Amino acid sequence: MLRFHKLLHSISLWTYALTLLFLGQSVVAQEKLKEKLPIDPTVKIGKLSNGLTYYIRKNVKPERKIELRLAVNVGSILEDDDQQGLAHFVEHMAFNGSKNFQKNDIVSFLQSIGVEFGADLNAYTGFDETVYILPIPTEKKENIEKGFQILEDWASTVAFDGAEIDKERGVVLEESRGGKGAEDRMFRVVYPKMFQGSKYAERLPIGKDDILKNFKHDVIKRFYRDWYRPDLMAVIVVGDIEPAEAERYIKTHFEKLKPVANPRPRAYADVPARATSEGLVVTDPEATNHVIEIYYPSQREKETVTVSDYREYLVRRLFTSILSQRMQELVQKADPPFVFGGTFVGGYARGYESFQSIAYLAKGGPEAAINALVQENERARKFGFTAAELDRTKKMMMKGIERSFNERDKTESANLVDEYVNHFLQQEPIPGIEKEFQYHKDYLDAITLEEVNAYTAKNLPSPTTPKLVVLQGPEKADFKMPTKEELLAMAETAAKAEIKPYEEKAIATSLLEKSPTAGKITATKENTAIGTTTVTLSNGVTVILKPTDFKNDQVIMNATRFGGQYLFDAKDRFSAEFSSVVISQMGIGSFSPVDLRKVLAGKSASVSPRIGPISETLTGSCSAVDLETMLQLVYLNFTQPRKDQELFTSFVTKQQSLYQNMTSNPEFTFQDSVFNILYKGHAWSPKVPKGENIGLINLDKAVEIYKARFGDATGFTFVIVGKFDLAQIKPMLETYLGSLPASGKKSTFKDPGLRPVKGVVKKEVRKGTEPKSFIRLFWNGETPYNETENLKMQALSEVLNIKVIEKLREDLGGIYSGGVFARMSKYPYSNYSFGMALPCGPENVDKLITAALEEIAKIKKDGPTEADLNKVKETWKQQYVVNVKENNFWVSQLIQSVELGADPTGILSYEKRIATITPKDVKDAAVKYLTDKNYVQVVLNPEK
Numbered sequence: 001m002l003r004f005h006k007l008l009h010s011i012s013l014w015t016y017a018l019t020l021l022f023l024g025q026s027v028v029a030q031e032k033l034k035e036k037l038p039i040d041p042t043v044k045i046g047k048l049s050n051g052l053t054y055y056i057r058k059n060v061k062p063e064r065k066i067e068l069r070l071a072v073n074v075g076s077i078l079e080d081d082d083q084q085g086l087a088h089f090v091e092h093m094a095f096n097g098s099k100n101f102q103k104n105d106i107v108s109f110l111q112s113i114g115v116e117f118g119a120d121l122n123a124y125t126g127f128d129e130t131v132y133i134l135p136i137p138t139e140k141k142e143n144i145e146k147g148f149q150i151l152e153d154w155a156s157t158v159a160f161d162g163a164e165i166d167k168e169r170g171v172v173l174e175e176s177r178g179g180k181g182a183e184d185r186m187f188r189v190v191y192p193k194m195f196q197g198s199k200y201a202e203r204l205p206i207g208k209d210d211i212l213k214n215f216k217h218d219v220i221k222r223f224y225r226d227w228y229r230p231d232l233m234a235v236i237v238v239g240d241i242e243p244a245e246a247e248r249y250i251k252t253h254f255e256k257l258k259p260v261a262n263p264r265p266r267a268y269a270d271v272p273a274r275a276t277s278e279g280l281v282v283t284d285p286e287a288t289n290h291v292i293e294i295y296y297p298s299q300r301e302k303e304t305v306t307v308s309d310y311r312e313y314l315v316r317r318l319f320t321s322i323l324s325q326r327m328q329e330l331v332q333k334a335d336p337p338f339v340f341g342g343t344f345v346g347g348y349a350r351g352y353e354s355f356q357s358i359a360y361l362a363k364g365g366p367e368a369a370i371n372a373l374v375q376e377n378e379r380a381r382k383f384g385f386t387a388a389e390l391d392r393t394k395k396m397m398m399k400g401i402e403r404s405f406n407e408r409d410k411t412e413s414a415n416l417v418d419e420y421v422n423h424f425l426q427q428e429p430i431p432g433i434e435k436e437f438q439y440h441k442d443y444l445d446a447i448t449l450e451e452v453n454a455y456t457a458k459n460l461p462s463p464t465t466p467k468l469v470v471l472q473g474p475e476k477a478d479f480k481m482p483t484k485e486e487l488l489a490m491a492e493t494a495a496k497a498e499i500k501p502y503e504e505k506a507i508a509t510s511l512l513e514k515s516p517t518a519g520k521i522t523a524t525k526e527n528t529a530i531g532t533t534t535v536t537l538s539n540g541v542t543v544i545l546k547p548t549d550f551k552n553d554q555v556i557m558n559a560t561r562f563g564g565q566y567l568f569d570a571k572d573r574f575s576a577e578f579s580s581v582v583i584s585q586m587g588i589g590s591f592s593p594v595d596l597r598k599v600l601a602g603k604s605a606s607v608s609p610r611i612g613p614i615s616e617t618l619t620g621s622c623s624a625v626d627l628e629t630m631l632q633l634v635y636l637n638f639t640q641p642r643k644d645q646e647l648f649t650s651f652v653t654k655q656q657s658l659y660q661n662m663t664s665n666p667e668f669t670f671q672d673s674v675f676n677i678l679y680k681g682h683a684w685s686p687k688v689p690k691g692e693n694i695g696l697i698n699l700d701k702a703v704e705i706y707k708a709r710f711g712d713a714t715g716f717t718f719v720i721v722g723k724f725d726l727a728q729i730k731p732m733l734e735t736y737l738g739s740l741p742a743s744g745k746k747s748t749f750k751d752p753g754l755r756p757v758k759g760v761v762k763k764e765v766r767k768g769t770e771p772k773s774f775i776r777l778f779w780n781g782e783t784p785y786n787e788t789e790n791l792k793m794q795a796l797s798e799v800l801n802i803k804v805i806e807k808l809r810e811d812l813g814g815i816y817s818g819g820v821f822a823r824m825s826k827y828p829y830s831n832y833s834f835g836m837a838l839p840c841g842p843e844n845v846d847k848l849i850t851a852a853l854e855e856i857a858k859i860k861k862d863g864p865t866e867a868d869l870n871k872v873k874e875t876w877k878q879q880y881v882v883n884v885k886e887n888n889f890w891v892s893q894l895i896q897s898v899e900l901g902a903d904p905t906g907i908l909s910y911e912k913r914i915a916t917i918t919p920k921d922v923k924d925a926a927v928k929y930l931t932d933k934n935y936v937q938v939v940l941n942p943e944k
Contacts, residue, residue, distance in 0.1 A: 033308040040432030043420060044243055048251065050259045051231030055420040056246045057238045059413045062882040064139055066239030066246075067417040070132040070151045071424050073234075074227040076205040077127045077269050077350075085207015086220045088125040089172055090228075093220070094132065095123075096164045096810075098153035103164060104810055106150055110134075111871040113143050114878030117805055118817075125205050128268075128350040129425050135414070137878050138240055144249065152253040155233055160221050169212060170813020176206050178816055178839055180770045182286035182665070186472045189282045193468055194295055199269040200349050229260040234424040238417040271352045273297035274466045279488030283475045286768065288661045288668070290361040290473030292338075292369045294491065296461045298354045301347075304429050310436075311443045312455075314397070318447065319456050320344060321393045322385045323376070326502065329594050330372055331654065334646040336362050337372035339654040350426065355461050362657045366471050366482060367490050374463075374494035381460040383501040384453025394444055395602030403604060403623055405437040406553035463495030474661055507595045511632045516639075519738020521730060529905045532894070533726060535733065539742035541713050543733055544894055546721040548887060555627055555722035556887045557607075557620040558895045559634075561715045564614040566750040566828065568705060570683035574693050575701040579709075580609045580616075582702045585651040586644040588636040593647075600629070607633040609710060613684075614749035614828050615899070616709045624723040631736035638710050638740050641703065648699045660691030666768030670940040673765045674776055677757065677938055684752045713740035715747045719894045721887045751828035756780040762937045766944065773845050774940040775838040777852065779930050785826035787902065788913070792925040793832060795917050797822035798872040799864040800836075803855040812851060814844045822929075826900055834929055842941050849937070856930050863923030873914050880910055 039045065043057040076087045097103045107117050114137055115121050123132045132154050136147035195201035235254060237246040274297040304313055320343075327342040341359030348354050357377065359369040404411075411433075422428040431439075461467070469491045475481055482490070523536040533545045565576040587593050605622035607630060618637065622630035662668045672688040679685035687693065718737065720729070756778070783789070800820040808815050818838040825831055840848055883889040890907075897904040906913075 097159035099157035114874040174816035279484035392601035516739035863919035
């Protein structure tokens with residue numbers, strides 16, 4: 001007894017000790033949750049004496065480049081009544097002259113160092129902020145200096161020359177014009193209802209056309225004087241530069257900026273929460289889709305300040321992700337309630353958010369969509385989620401953060417700089433990826449189903465929550481448009497329906513029931529110049545492998561073979577065109593798309609097949625540890641396409657609903673007309689999808705075509721680039737690619753005789769009610785394919801893009817966007833295509849066509865200036881320097897060399913080849929390809 005008593009005593013002491021230990025750990029854990037989120041130690045944050053904030057981070061992805069940003073905590077919400085649209089206009093004027101750069105000199109200088117206007121150099125204005133985007137190559141110190149000088153000038157010495165302001169009116173008005181149409185007209189009815197009682201309802205950043213046309217020059221200068229000041233600005237520097245050097249540049253250029261005496265207070269607009277429910281029906285004859293939107297009351301965003309807040313953020317992400325997955329499942333039904341849709345927490349305005357539901361309607365009309373949205377929300381609110389759903393979503397989230405963590409030293413500067421912009425403007429936390437990964441490891445798995453369900457029940461809107469229910473779309477004879485009262489009643493009734501809990505369906509846990517019989521590698525060839533290894537498998541499949549360290553957790557794959565849609569009868573063109581899409585919608589093996597997503601939870605691997613006009617391809621990607629999973633998906637896409645009548649019917653229903661009204665949109669009608677004019681109604685002419693085209697897809701024929709092109713792997717070449725080990729991947733290639741069926745029969749493509757019209761053709765298309773026009777010019781013809789000629793033609797198109805910006809946009813103020821493209825193709829016949837697209841006003845059509853043709857004539861006569869050609873060559877060089885260390889670049893270049901039968905080592909000589917292009921080469925290309933005896937001009941004008 002004594003011994004037993006001592007044993008009990010020792011056990012009690014041990015239990016007591018453990019209890020103290022766990023209590024202590026619990027207290028420590030609770031204290032840790034109260035801690036403030038740290039600032040990422042890799043970024044330096046400072047503030048100058050004048051109030052300007054700065055962020056600096058050294059990052060060498062990509063090398064020899066820095067990303068500069070000027071973030072101004074000012075947008076259209078701060079405009080006075082006579083300034084509506086001028087916050088955005090200021091942004092435009094920043095590129096049109098300053099103290100140290102006359103007129104268009106900023107754009108011209110940046111082009112000369114390889115920074116492309118629009119693609120690289122840019123800016124944007126929102127309700128509450130204006131952000132200037134400036135990437136700078138760092139090989140030359142003077143370029144860095146000039147980059148900071150440009151930021152300083154934007155911040156303090158924009159010129160606002162009167163003549164330049166008046167020229168820029170046309171550009172800004174063209175930007176405004178470009179946004180007009182059915183969507184904009186309906187939005188302007190809905191928008192005041194969304195923001196009723198708030199200043200946001202009156203301050204769209206694009207402003208009012210009458211103000212843009214007529215404002216006095218001092219009105220825009222007043223906005224700049226009032227709001228462009230150091231205390232409302234941040235300079236962000238991320239890239240290949242030493243922090244101390246970056247800080248010196250910042251202090252040199254920005255410490256001199258003077259604070260504004262008696263500054264206007266930077267006020268923030270409120271968004272009152274909706275107090276009552278309301279229905280709203282908005283129609284427009286040019287609308288293409290019927291859309292349901294449900295807006296619940298706005299609420300203040302909860303700040304993420306502490307570790308506990310971050311943990312709550314994880315709970316919220318779990319809740320919204322699972323709800324989104326359920327919504328995706330609804331559209332898999334044979335009679336889907338909507339084409340696509342869901343419920344999400346959307347940013348309303350600075351500091352506000354709200355629950356929003358949206359659905360693009362299917363054939364069932366608004367009631368079916370509203371029932372699905374409201375009842376799925378209510379199902380989650382009442383019954384919560386299942387353990388299986390939570391487990392899968394945790395795996396997905398953990399995989400995502402793990403990949404970001406793995407790439408922490410290979411993250412592009414452009415991605416990092418955006419984080420710091422958002423930290424300055426919206427106080428978004430920046431603890432750094434190491435901390436975020438640790439928080440996920442510490443807290444994600446411990447979040448319980450009960451906790452997520454409780455959060456869902458508390459935060460999802462209830463049936464009695466005030467709401468704005470909106471239906472937008474065209475009025476059609478076959479669509480009964482409800483009244484606003486009937487629409488609201490649908491939502492109220494939907495919430496009262498009897499709802500049952502979600503039922504989880506059991507699925508297989510592995511992709512393959514058994515491993516396929518492996519083939520063998522029969523040949524191996526090294527190319528040391530470009531670091532590739534080419535293996536040939538026993539079934540004849542070729543695989544080009546390039547291991548890289550460009551990313552730590554990325555593998556990219558592409559596969560190609562000649563074949564394609566043109567091999568089939570034109571009467572089956574839509575079954576052929578949509579064949580691979582149909583298969584993707586039905587799934588592979590025993591898995592529907594929804595089930596496939598579930599079985600892949602926690603993995604990052606995807607594969608997409610495509611049957612193009614003259615080839616079939618597969619694209620894929622995966623994380624380094626999921627390479628085998630990606631190859632298993634390849635095997636299943638080849639060998640086990642899934643046929644599912646219900647999912648096919650669902651696909652057709654959704655696509656017909658999506659495309660049935662496309663011809664109501666003037667730009668879709670115009671594009672369809674362009675195709676018909678160019679190709680004279682040829683059976684294989686490209687087409688804008690329409691509902692009746694979708695109805696011509698035959699399930700059996702689509703599956704037959706897919707199996708005909710992917711059932712035999714003979715002739716396929718795969719390219720795999722990324723983070724993998726050759727010894728590790730070879731057995732996988734033997735198992736999953738070496739086992740693919742292959743007859744040995746050679747595959748090729750067919751030329752259907754699709755050729756563009758010859759001679760000079762000029763046509764006009766009239767469609768639409770807005771005063772909007774669109775100019776399309778085309779030069780097409782046959783020519784022997786030659787890579788050097790292709791480069792010269794590309795140089796010609798880029799030189800013309802420079803002239804389009806200089807002359808048509810900046811000098812004439814006739815366009816906001818627009819551009820030139822060029823393409824040379826070897827198959828199915830050797831040809832070139834050259835085109836120009838210019839959206840504009842009807843009053844400017846003739847003037848712009850004349851100006852565009854004059855610029856072409858100048859190049860045909862004199863060639864481009866050396867300066868303009870050098871801008872193009874420097875841009876290409878800078879792009880190449882970055883791209884050559886990207887996996888995607890190598891995949892595309894290697895695939896292209898396979899398709900063209902070219903020497904892949906030519907990838908390495910690109911800089912030398914572009915260096916040899918001369919102004920005479922470009923002039924000769926213009927004379928050869930841009931003949932005035934063979935071009936097509938098609939113009940869209942509004943209906944009279």
